[in-house]
Amino acid sequence: MKVMVPVKRVVDYNVKIRVRPDESGVELDGVKMSMNPFDEIAVEEAIRLREAGLASEVVAVSCGPEPCQETLRTALALGADRALLVETAQTLQPLAVARLLAAVCERESPGLVICGKQAIDDDANQTGQMLAARMGWAQATFASKLVLGDGCAEVTREVDGGLETISVQLPAVITTDLRLNEPRYATLPNIMKARKKPLDRVTPEELAVDVSPRLQVLRVSEPPKRRAGERVPDVATLVERLRNQAKVI
Amino acid sequence: MSVLVIAEHDNQRLRPVTLATIAAALQIEPSVEVLVAGSACSAAAEEAACLTGVSRVRCADASHYEHELAENLAALVVANAAGYSHLLAPASTFGKNLMPRVAALLDVAQLSDVSAIEAADTFVHPIYAGNALETVRCLDAVKVLTIRPTAFDAAVPGNSAAPVEHLPAGPDLALSRFVSRETSASDRPELGSARVVVSGGRGLGSADNFHAVLTPLAERLGAALGASRAAVDAGFVPNDWQVGQTGKIVAPELYVAVAISGAIQHLAGMKESRVIVAINKDPDAAIFQVADYGLVADLFDAVPELVDALAR
Ligand SMILES: Cc1cc2nc3c(=O)[nH]c(=O)nc-3n(C[C@H](O)[C@H](O)[C@H](O)COP(=O)(O)OP(=O)(O)OC[C@H]3O[C@@H](n4cnc5c(N)ncnc54)[C@H](O)[C@@H]3O)c2cc1C
Ligand SMILES: Nc1ncnc2c1ncn2[C@@H]1O[C@H](COP(=O)(O)O)[C@@H](O)[C@H]1O
Numbered sequence: 234m235k236v237m238v239p240v241k242r243v244v245d246y247n248v249k250i251r252v253r254p255d256e257s258g259v260e261l262d263g264v265k266m267s268m269n270p271f272d273e274i275a276v277e278e279a280i281r282l283r284e285a286g287l288a289s290e291v292v293a294v295s296c297g298p299e300p301c302q303e304t305l306r307t308a309l310a311l312g313a314d315r316a317l318l319v320e321t322a323q324t325l326q327p328l329a330v331a332r333l334l335a336a337v338c339e340r341e342s343p344g345l346v347i348c349g350k351q352a353i354d355d356d357a358n359q360t361g362q363m364l365a366a367r368m369g370w371a372q373a374t375f376a377s378k379l380v381l382g383d384g385c386a387e388v389t390r391e392v393d394g395g396l397e398t399i400s401v402q403l404p405a406v407i408t409t410d411l412r413l414n415e416p417r418y419a420t421l422p423n424i425m426k427a428r429k430k431p432l433d434r435v436t437p438e439e440l441a442v443d444v445s446p447r448l449q450v451l452r453v454s455e456p457p458k459r460r461a462g463e464r465v466p467d468v469a470t471l472v473e474r475l476r477n478q479a480k481v482i
Numbered sequence: 483m484s485v486l487v488i489a490e491h492d493n494q495r496l497r498p499v500t501l502a503t504i505a506a507a508l509q510i511e512p513s514v515e516v517l518v519a520g521s522a523c524s525a526a527a528e529e530a531a532c533l534t535g536v537s538r539v540r541c542a543d544a545s546h547y548e549h550e551l552a553e554n555l556a557a558l559v560v561a562n563a564a565g566y567s568h569l570l571a572p573a574s575t576f577g578k579n580l581m582p583r584v585a586a587l588l589d590v591a592q593l594s595d596v597s598a599i600e601a602a603d604t605f606v607h608p609i610y611a612g613n614a615l616e617t618v619r620c621l622d623a624v625k626v627l628t629i630r631p632t633a634f635d636a637a638v639p640g641n642s643a644a645p646v647e648h649l650p651a652g653p654d655l656a657l658s659r660f661v662s663r664e665t666s667a668s669d670r671p672e673l674g675s676a677r678v679v680v681s682g683g684r685g686l687g688s689a690d691n692f693h694a695v696l697t698p699l700a701e702r703l704g705a706a707l708g709a710s711r712a713a714v715d716a717g718f719v720p721n722d723w724q725v726g727q728t729g730k731i732v733a734p735e736l737y738v739a740v741a742i743s744g745a746i747q748h749l750a751g752m753k754e755s756r757v758i759v760a761i762n763k764d765p766d767a768a769i770f771q772v773a774d775y776g777l778v779a780d781l782f783d784a785v786p787e788l789v790d791a792l793a794r
Binding site: 244246249250252259271326327328331350351353354355356357358359360361362363364365366367370371372373374375377387390391392393394395396397398399400401402405410411412446447448449450451452453454455456459461462463464465467468469471472474475479481482 | 549551552553556574575576578579580581582583584585586587589590591592593594595604608609610611612613614615616617618619620621622656657658659660661662663664665666674678703711714715720721722724727728730735736746747753756757758759770771772773774775776777778779784787788791792
């Protein structure tokens with residue numbers, strides 16, 4: 234079974250982003266970019282399936298501009314077998330990505346797609362569910378455990394109020410939550426080897442997908458800032474303030 | 483224009499997040515409709531019918547809607563979506579699972595975590611862990627939104643009941659099947675809607691410490707318990723206690739952060755709280771930059787002392 238892992242290039246999670254003064258967006262010039270952390274978890278899960286003999290091939294796919302190939306090289310260094318860049322300079326919204334990934338699925342026929350649950354830039358949490366819808370496949374979002382069976386997968390999901398286990402028919406789309414696994418680091422030899430692994434390119438036009446945005450961004454602004462309050466010297470003062478100043482207890 | 487809210491409920495009662503979503507819907511249109519899909523869910527449908535601003539409830543009652551499986555539910559929503567300009571659900575794990583699927587079936591965009599409604603087609607929502615607010619115009623004919631519950635007051639019961647219409651159930655697509663559910667047992671208030679939240683971080687050191695130290699404080703304050711990702715990853719508490727960008731968003735009257743450093747991913751989940759208290763032994767911890775009251779202290783001294791002081 235082939236496993237496809239969509240990986241997104243995003244601002245590194247350690248970066249404190251800045252909103253552009255003209256409110257046109259977030260400053261991306263000179264900012265460190267990395268693979269979306271949830272996608273590292275997705276790549277790790279796919280590789281473990283292959284290592285366990287349950288998957289035959291792991292294909293990483295990224296949609297976006299040319300530098301996304303760095304993210305794909307990271308996926309290859311972690312152990313993906315080959316990579317596909319859907320190259321476009323157009324800003325991509327989740328529906329467009331899902332439609333591109335659906336077109337790739339038509340070509341590749343994976344038995345399983347493992348996405349991140351959420352990209353930490355747009356915080357959308359949509360693409361995997363949208364891809365499943367476009368393909369008419371089952372979905373298992375927010376996975377914290379995955380057990381492959383015969384033609385199905387049993388997935389434990391992190392939901393409000395606890396954990397839920399469902400069984401989905403394959404092919405299916407699974408989205409990863411934080412507790413699914415702990416991703417490995419790429420070793421130097423594997424980074425070298427990754428350079429020789431195949432990385433193909435395709436364009437949205439070649440996939441016959443219209444990626445025009447459906448959401449028009451009018452403005453990106455700074456949220457209201459919270460100011461640091463008072464340092465209280467002791468517990469007694471804290472309780473006094475909560476009672477008499479904040480009046481919250 | 484016509485707005486449909488997809489209710490999250492437990493077949494008996496609507497969840498508080500649904501009430502907030504209806505309130506958001508009422509900012510788009512003065513009256514809205516609600517879809518209640520479930521199994522033996524007429525009590526939840528009746529509750530929705532009695533809310534101010536609800537003009538009609540559409541109820542689909544079938545065993546294959548019992549576990550809110552996205553494939554069946556999305557198909558039901560889409561089959562009944564004709565005529566609506568807006569489809570709304572809470573930005574809970576229920577809504578996040580369902581609404582992108584609905585939108586993609588309709589071939590329209592979905593907007594996540596809407597925190598303000600500027601016009602019928604223009605919405606504000608946080609991106610980058612709440613470090614930026616994006617104002618967006620939806621160009622599609624149908625606007626599919628998930629609503630950040632903490633950004634809207636709950637819809638309230640009214641004097642009259644709207645009609646409840648029974649919808650024929652769609653087929654069971656059988657793409658997925660419910661196996662089991664493990665609810666994190668807690669007699670504390672629900673994290674998402676509690677008036678007071680006490681959260682613990684890595685500094686608690688163990689599950690035993692977490693409960694021994696923080697439960698008395700939570701009891702004293704009538705608070706829900708929450709945690710940082712580090713505390714969850716370390717196995718101190720269940721996964722769904724995680725507050726933050728990729729966990730639960732809370733905005734209580736009072737948030738007490740104990741031994742939490744204040745990473746941006748954590749702040750994303752709690753910085754809309756009215757009053758924030760931080761207890762941390764590191765005077766430079768980032769949490770102090772958002773705290774209304776900061777106490778630099780060892781938690782193992784300060785928290786028991788606080789419990790005593792509150793009893794007096
Ligand atoms: C993709 C991604 C998503 C994430 N999502 C979330 C999220 O949703 N929520 C979240 O919380 N995090 C999230 N994180 C993790 C986040 O970046 C931080 O690592 C995490 O919040 C740290 O938890 P902490 O504050 O408990 O631990 P630490 O950062 O280790 O801080 C522990 C604090 O405890 C204090 N302390 C220790 N002992 C004591 C004591 N005895 N008395 C008083 N103080 C003490 C220390 O001074 C320190 O400030 C995410 C990270 C990534 C990459
Ligand atoms: N441009 C992209 N290229 C490849 N995968 C993507 C892209 N955007 C989103 N994804 C996948 O979809 C997941 C959820 O993203 P989002 O819906 O944007 O929060 C990510 O974790 C990726 O697995």
